[in-house]
Amino acid sequence: MSLASSLGTAQAIFRNTGQQTSVLTTNVSNDGNDNYARRQTVVVQTVYGATMVQTERSQQMALLRQFSNSTSQQSAQDTLLEGLETLSSTLGGNDYELSTATYLANLQSSLQSFAAAPGEYALASTVVTDAIDVANSLNNAAAATQSLRADTDAQIAEQVESLNKLLAEFKTVNDTVVRLTATGADADNYLDRRDTLVKEISGIVGVSINMRDFGDMVLYTSDGTTLFETDPREVTFTRTNTYDATVSGNAVYIDGTPVRAGVGGNTDGQGTLSALVQLRDVIAPTFQTQLDEVARGLIEAFAESDPNGVDPDMPGLFTWPGGTTLTSGVVEPGLSALIRVNTAVRSDSGGDPMLIRDGGINGATYVQNTGGSSGFTDLINAYVDELSADRSFSADADLTTATSLMSFSSDSIGWLEEYRSNATTASENKTALYERTYQTYSTKTGVSLDEELSLLLDVEQSYKAAAKLVSTIDEMLQAVLEMAG
Structure with missing residues (x-):
């Protein structure tokens, strides 16, 4: 040399x-x-x-695909669980002390005490107080449910805005990657940024990645809708600011295709959008229907009948602005937000609590204790029996359609808690999968x-x-x- x-x-x-x-x-x-x-x-x-x-x-494209998939699953599951925990908080703590079922049990107990001493004004007042607690619990739960829907709708709007911004930046970065790769220049920094954008996008909506010449990346949603191909596809959503039981939220559209709501406590949705749509359009409305059916059952159970069979049945202890009886087994949307205790029995409104014993909340023609007996218990015992009697409920409530009002209100708690339990377990599993995928991806890249x-x-x-x-x-x-x- x-x-x-x-x-x-x-x-x-x-x-x-x-x-x-x-x-x-x-x-x-x-x-x-x-x-x-x-x-x-x-x-x-x-x-x-x-x-x-x-x-x-x-570069580990296979791991990036797996990582983005686990990110989508975890974000959807955590979003769903957070919403379910918000609904569950309306029930109170572990003993569900704020639930309608708890207040119904108190009402039944006070009715039984009143039946044992029907001449006691104080016991009649206790029944009214417990009835007010029942109505308030339904009002509060309905308000919390619709508040959740409104908050969820706002989150959807924020996520859509974020997704559109991410897709706009993705186009800029992807175009740069393609240009630099085609000319043989160093595109590594832009590839890093593009992978980061893919991870962030997958947290909002599930994505499927396809590669083309010169490093060009194409994104599809987990349902197969084109999300990005040369240009970002339009993601649109019109927000609804105010919700009640009669209002339906607007769909989220990606390239003209609506985002599908997830299904189940272990949701099959991917990304926050599908979980938010599931909360707003599936879970919260079903819970609202259950509340409305409890309210309808209460109005039915305490309805007054004309002892002579001339006048129609009318709402008694519990009433609503409609002021009429309701069709058995047919949902009255928003009834749980409207139910209240009749002013005729409220002493703070000039009413007489003893009408619960005697009847006549709707006037003299509905009086059952026509003799004015202080020991009259027929009507009180009938109310106690009505709370435990089987009645028809709508199948839209996703619960048993023929059961007692007491059981139905308890089953509603079970329905929500089972949903939350399944979501909690699924969240733990999906978080573990995400962490394992992250560790593998991090180790390789x-x-x-x-x-x-x-x-x-x-x-x-x-x-x-x-x-x-x-x-x-x-x-x-x-x-x-x-x-x-």
């Missing part, structure tokens, strides 16, 4: 180690950055015999500080070898100059 070729070799080593050091120090500075894919250097030999360093990015420092030591040894070679060449050149004299 000539001195000139040896010097060229040393220069190549210095050049290559400089490039390697630059890449390794960049890796080290990004240790802990989840949105950075590790770069690695490879020394290759050209067709002319020279050596050079190529930089390769740790992330920076290991120990590995980078070890490689820096190897590069240092190469640099020392080149420096030693230059030193040797210098000594040889000095010897040659001295001989030349």
Whole structure:
């Protein structure tokens, strides 16, 4: 080997180690950055015999697909669980002390006490107070349910806005990746940003990734709707500001296709949008229907009948602004928000609680205790029996259609808590899957500080070898100059 070729070799080593050091120090500075894919250097030999360093990015497309999928599943499940916990909080604590079922049990107990001493005004007042608690619990639960729907609708609007912004940025980054890849330029930083955008998008809506020439990426939703292909598809949503039981929320459209609501406590939805739609359009309305059916059952159970069979049945202890009886088994939307205790029995409104014993809440023709007996219990006992008697409920409530009012109100709690329990278990499982996927993805694409420092030591040894070679060449050149004299 000539001195000139040896010097060229040393220069190549210095050049290559400089490039390697630059890449390794960049890796080290990004240790802990989840949105950075590790770069690695490879020394290759050209067709002319020279050596050079190529930089390769740790790209794991299969793992990225799996990671985005687990992100979509976890975000949907956590969103659903959060909404269910909000609904569950309306029931109170572990003993469901704020639930309608609890207040109904108190009302039944006070009725039984009143039946044992029907002449006691204080016991009649207790029945009225417990009845007010029942009505208030239904009013509050209905308000909380519709508040959840309104809040969910607002979250949908925010998520749609975020998704459109992410897709707009995705186009800019993707176009840059395609251009740089086609010209052979370094696109690694833009690839990092694009992968980050994919992760963020997958948290909002499930995505499927397809690759084309020059690194061009196409995104589809988990249901197969085109989300991005050269240009982002339009994601549209019109917000509804005020909700009640008669209002239906607007759909979210991606490229003209509505986003499907998730199904079940272990939701099959992917991304926050599907879970939010499930909460707003499936779970909350079903719970509202259950509340409305409890309210209808109460009005039926305490309705007054004309003992002579002339006048129609009328709402008694419990009434509503409609002021008429309701059709058995047919939902009256929003009834739980409207039910109230009749002012005729409320002493704070000038009423007489003893009408619960005697009848006549709707006037003299509905009086049952025509003799004015202080020991009259027929009507009170009838109310107690009505609370435990089977009646028809709508199948839309997703509960048993023929059961007692007491059982139906308890079953409503069970329905919600079973939903929440399933969602909790599923959230734990999906979080575990997400964490395992994240660890695998991070291991393959992330920076290991120990590995980078070890490689820096190897590069240092190469640099020392080149420096030693230059030193040797210098000594040889000095010897040659001295001989030349």
